[in-house]
Amino acid sequence: MLAQLPPGIRSRQINNGNGLNVHILEAGYEQPGRECVLLLHGFPELAFSWRKVMLPLARAGYHVVAPDQRGYGMTEGGDARYDGDISQYGFLNLVRDALGLVFALGYDAVAAVVGHDIGSPVAGTCALTRPDVFRSVALMSAPYPGPASYRFDGQNGAYAAAQLHADLAALTPPRLHYQRYFCQPDANAHMLACEQGLHDFLRAYFHMKSADWAGNQPAPLASASAEDLASMPTYYIMEQSRTIAETVAAEMPSQAQVEACNWLSDAELAVYAAIFADTGLQGGLQCYRSLGSAAAQAEMLLFAGRQITVPSCFISGASDWGTYQSPGALELMQRRVCTDMRSVDLVAGAGHWVEQEQPAVVAEKLLGFLASQAGSFGKKA
Numbered sequence: 001m002l003a004q005l006p007p008g009i010r011s012r013q014i015n016n017g018n019g020l021n022v023h024i025l026e027a028g029y030e031q032p033g034r035e036c037v038l039l040l041h042g043f044p045e046l047a048f049s050w051r052k053v054m055l056p057l058a059r060a061g062y063h064v065v066a067p068d069q070r071g072y073g074m075t076e077g078g079d080a081r082y083d084g085d086i087s088q089y090g091f092l093n094l095v096r097d098a099l100g101l102v103f104a105l106g107y108d109a110v111a112a113v114v115g116h117d118i119g120s121p122v123a124g125t126c127a128l129t130r131p132d133v134f135r136s137v138a139l140m141s142a143p144y145p146g147p148a149s150y151r152f153d154g155q156n157g158a159y160a161a162a163q164l165h166a167d168l169a170a171l172t173p174p175r176l177h178y179q180r181y182f183c184q185p186d187a188n189a190h191m192l193a194c195e196q197g198l199h200d201f202l203r204a205y206f207h208m209k210s211a212d213w214a215g216n217q218p219a220p221l222a223s224a225s226a227e228d229l230a231s232m233p234t235y236y237i238m239e240q241s242r243t244i245a246e247t248v249a250a251e252m253p254s255q256a257q258v259e260a261c262n263w264l265s266d267a268e269l270a271v272y273a274a275i276f277a278d279t280g281l282q283g284g285l286q287c288y289r290s291l292g293s294a295a296a297q298a299e300m301l302l303f304a305g306r307q308i309t310v311p312s313c314f315i316s317g318a319s320d321w322g323t324y325q326s327p328g329a330l331e332l333m334q335r336r337v338c339t340d341m342r343s344v345d346l347v348a349g350a351g352h353w354v355e356q357e358q359p360a361v362v363a364e365k366l367l368g369f370l371a372s373q374a375g376s377f378g379k380k381a
Contacts, residue, residue, distance in 0.1 A: 004048070004271050008055055013074070016100035018093070023047065023074035024101070025066045028058030035111040037370070038098060038134075039066040042117020042141070043284040044191075044202070045353075046073045048271055049116070052263075052359030053366070060367050065105065069119065070097050071283020073275050080283035082185050089290040090299055091125040098126050102133060109133050111370060116140040116355055117322070118287055124337075125300075127308045136311040136373055138366055141322045141352055143314065143329040146337035147303040161292060167226035174240035175230050181238055182288040188281050194245030196252070199273040204248035206264055208235050210351035211319040213251060218321040224328075232321050263357045312338040313369045315362060317350030342372050 005011065009027045016022045025047045028034055037057055039050045047066035054064045068075040070089060079085045087093070102110055113134040115123025124144030127137035168175040181187055194201045207213055221228045230237045234247050258266060290296045314333065316323045323330060323346065334341050345365050350357040 004268050005051060006055055008058065009051060011074075013076075014101065014104050016097055016104050018096045018100040019088075020070060020075055020077040020097060020100075022097070022101055022104075023068045023076075025050070025054065027054040027064045028062055031063075034061060034063040036063045036065060036102070036105065036107050037366075038102065038110050038113045039064065040069060040098065040113065040115040040119035040122050041066065041072070042115075042119045043287070044205070044272070044276065044281055045117065046272065046275060048073075048268075049353070049356055053355050053363050056360070056363035057366065060370075062111065062370075063105075065101070067097075067101060069122070070094060071286050073279065078283055078286075080280060080286065082188070082282055084286070086286050086290045086293065087295060089286040090293075090296040091122060091291075092129070092299055094122045094287070095126050095129055098122070099130060099133060109135050111373075112136040112138055112366070114138040114140065114366065117142055117352070118291075120144055124308060127310050127312065128303060128306055131308075131310045134310065136369070137308060138313050138315060138369060139333070140315045140362075141317065141320055141354060143323065143326065143333040144308070144337060145326065145329045145332055146308075147300045147306060148297045149304050150301060164224070164226060164229075168230065168237065169240060171226055171230055175226070176238045176240045177229070178236050178238055178244070179288050179292065181244060182285050183292060187244070187285055190243040190245055191281050192277070194243070194249075196245065196249055198277055199269065200252060201245045201248065202272055202276070203258065203266075203269055204252040205235070205244070206269070206353060207253045207257070207261070208233070208248045208251045209320075210263075210353055210357055211317060211349055212253070212257065212261065213351070215251070216319040216321060216351050218319065218324050220324050220330075221327040224326070228327070229325075232325060236321060236325055263353070263359075307336065308338045309340060311340045311342055311369070311373050313342045313365070314344045315354060315365050316346055317352060317354040317357060318346040318348050319351040320346075320354065322352050342369055 041049045047068045050066040057064045071078040113123045113126045120139045120142035126134040347358050355362045
């Protein structure tokens with residue numbers, strides 16, 4: 001991995017006090033007393049995913065830190081067994097991971113926590129539960145819907161999810177939500193041991209969810225019904241008879257397209273393939289399993305009705321279906337969940353991997369967001 005890191009970014013391990021020896025990448029570490037920006041990646045990604053955003057933020061005067069999250073990459077200590085403890089992947093424990101890392105780095109607060117994909121709800125929960133530490137939040141590619149709400153009509157989240165999955169299965173052909181698929185015991189093996197090989201699976205997966213794939217023409221959905229959700233690409237609402245590897249194999253880019261992909265070279269992709277071949281993907285999948293668990297949803301009820309009051313922003317790719325996969329979530333985030341939403345940017349020329357596809361624009365948007373906040377906070381004690 002180090003061979004693919006730009007000069008100025010270093011790799012090291014740090015104990016976060018919450019059971020992890022966290023692998024981090026950092027830039028702007030040479031000068032003490034800088035404000036810190038914490039970057040949280042999604043699935044199937046790593047701290048490495050932020051490599052092209054880190055240096056512009058560091059040049060602007062920030063200490064930029066990107067960890068491999070629990071269960072991912074070179075971070076040690078997470079239970080990545082399918083039959084292991086998924087409760088440690090609940091959002092509140094992932095907040096503890098981030099909080100412990102911030103303190104271990106010598107800070108009492110950070111200028112911003114930035115989360116992409118499933119890192120977005122982690123970052124959102126950081127700002128929701130500890131606004132004193134996470135002084136602002138940038139949510140990327142996945143609108144943050146806020147904590148679970150109390151229901152007294154019996155129609156809780158588990159009931160609604162079960163009904164949706166039944167409705168999807170009743171379609172012709174039968175369909176399956178990708179998050180449901182990720183919770184299956186053989187999902188990890190399907191990806192690691194797929195016919196095309198892990199490297200080509202990742203290439204097709206990254207390609208199909210990017211702006212390079214012509215099939216990505218996202219738009220708001222009319223409802224969360226099975227019929228409306230099934231209008232999304234098959235990497236979100238899969239055909240029940242196909243694995244995720246088989247799904248994306250049908251859209252494998254040509255060699256010419258691979259060579260033209262300036263945001264993810266084969267050498268950079270090889271970093272992901274080598275690390276996931278060594279560690280597997282189950283650690284990342286555990287978060288999806290926890291997300292749908294009744295215990296995790298009940299835990300978040302402690303914050304029912306609570307809003308994010310620190311400055312916030314949302315950044316996504318204009319070609320990213322993730323913005324709309326949960327109908328109404330984008331509007332809910334702006335209208336109720338975040339009380340100080342500074343900006344919503346849909347970046348042209350980017351799909352789901354916006355921080356990799358358009359890193360210069362993302363860095364510019366993040367720096368503008370940080371500049372909109374008066375004062376200085378979160379320096380090392």
